[in-house]
Amino acid sequence: MKQKLIQLKEEFTAEIADVKDLKKLETLENKYLSRKSGLLTNLMKGIKEVAKEEIAEIGTLANETKNYIINKLEELRASLNRDLIDFDFTVPGKKPPVGHLHLATIAIREIESILEPLGFIRVRHPDVEWDYYAFETLNMPGDHPARDDWETFFIDEAPIKMNLPENSLKLVKEGRRLLTPHTSSIQVREMEKGILPIRMMNISKCYRRQIDISHVPMFHQLEGLVIDKDINITHLKGTIDYFVKKFFGENRTIRLRPHHFQFTEPSFEVDISCGLCQGTGKLEDGSSCRMCKEGWLELAGAGMVHPNVLKAGGIDPNVYSGFAFGWGVERCFSMKSGLNIDDLRLMYKNDLRFNEQF
Numbered sequence: 001m002k003q004k005l006i007q008l009k010e011e012f013t014a015e016i017a018d019v020k021d022l023k024k025l026e027t028l029e030n031k032y033l034s035r036k037s038g039l040l041t042n043l044m045k046g047i048k049e050v051a052k053e054e055i056a057e058i059g060t061l062a063n064e065t066k067n068y069i070i071n072k073l074e075e076l077r078a079s080l081n082r083d084l085i086d087f088d089f090t091v092p093g094k095k096p097p098v099g100h101l102h103l104a105t106i107a108i109r110e111i112e113s114i115l116e117p118l119g120f121i122r123v124r125h126p127d128v129e130w131d132y133y134a135f136e137t138l139n140m141p142g143d144h145p146a147r148d149d150w151e152t153f154f155i156d157e158a159p160i161k162m163n164l165p166e167n168s169l170k171l172v173k174e175g176r177r178l179l180t181p182h183t184s185s186i187q188v189r190e191m192e193k194g195i196l197p198i199r200m201m202n203i204s205k206c207y208r209r210q211i212d213i214s215h216v217p218m219f220h221q222l223e224g225l226v227i228d229k230d231i232n233i234t235h236l237k238g239t240i241d242y243f244v245k246k247f248f249g250e251n252r253t254i255r256l257r258p259h260h261f262q263f264t265e266p267s268f269e270v271d272i273s274c275g276l277c278q279g280t281g282k283l284e285d286g287s288s289c290r291m292c293k294e295g296w297l298e299l300a301g302a303g304m305v306h307p308n309v310l311k312a313g314g315i316d317p318n319v320y321s322g323f324a325f326g327w328g329v330e331r332c333f334s335m336k337s338g339l340n341i342d343d344l345r346l347m348y349k350n351d352l353r354f355n356e357q358f
């Protein structure tokens with residue numbers, strides 16, 4: 001028996017050396033290991049007849065032979081399978097499609113990067129805000145008709161007691177909550193922090209009941225606020241002019257147009273020269289520019305912070321003054337030279353045909 005096992009191992013070793021494909025490997029496996037008639041299986045059946053004193057030795061040898069055969073077969077199977085993988089490592093890979101940031105995010109980051117070196121620090125406040133900060137402290141008390149200009153989403157609830165910061169002047173005790181209709185809402189919140197001077201930017205979501213080619217119900221605005229001693233209109237104009245040249249290009253100019261906002265006095269609207277007709281209002285063929293009104297596009301609201309707003313924030317308007325400005329981020333982005341986004345809703349439609357153009 002011992003001799004037979006040794007011989008079997010030798011024969012198997014010789015045979016497996018000639019096996020070059022998986023089919024032959026299977027045949028060989030069956031020849032030696034098949035349950036019914038495998039050579040090793042048959043040989044091991046004879047183990048019953050082995051003399052008692054030899055059985056331990058023969059048993060061990062039989063197991064070793066079996067493991068040897070199984071391992072050799074597995075090794076060969078693995079190597080034959082590896083050879084089967086037909087892979088050309090020199091073929092260039094397929095690139096998965098890669099997206100880009102949302103246009104509003106791109107614009108927000110750019111605006112932030114332009115204002116930051118001027119010392120504007122970005123602040124964050126909740127989107128759900130008290131009516132108190134959105135209107136009341138901005139010089140629009142109670143039923144003031146100016147509130148109608150912001151098509152505000154109010155939270156559907158009766159006025160409740162407000163949890164305002166300790167040092168808040170609390171002009172009223174109870175209030176309603178709303179979704180921030182503009183980023184100016186945080187002016188007095190920032191003043192209440194009690195740290196002067198202030199030079200901050202708030203770039204956040206705003207919500208209004210409006211949807212048409214130039215409005216979406218959720219959009220973003222930038223609000224800039226500077227409060228210090230001896231701040232005047234030239235600081236306001238210089239800041240916006242600097243921003244416009246960086247964001248839109250050196251060839252774009254601004255003008256301030258008198259306007260009215262409750263929270264600034266004096267107030268302005270800021271126009272920038274049109275990038276399509278270069279501020280002339282006329283296209284090369286002599287026709288009127290389709291982008292603008294006589295060479296100007298409306299960009300922003302701005303002004304010197306109203307004394308009542310400073311007072312609501314606990315700041316003495318006889319000592320401090322400030323300026324504020326604000327504009328829609330999506331609208332501002334759409335006014336960049338060369339972009340011809342004529343419907344702001346496209347920015348939120350998630351249509352790849354639109355998105356892939358940027």
Ligand code: DAH
Nearest residue numbers: 182184301302303324325326
């Ligand atoms: N908050 C105004 C709006 O939503 C924009 C604005 C106007 C912001 C004048 C200002 C400002 O800071 O001074 O239309």
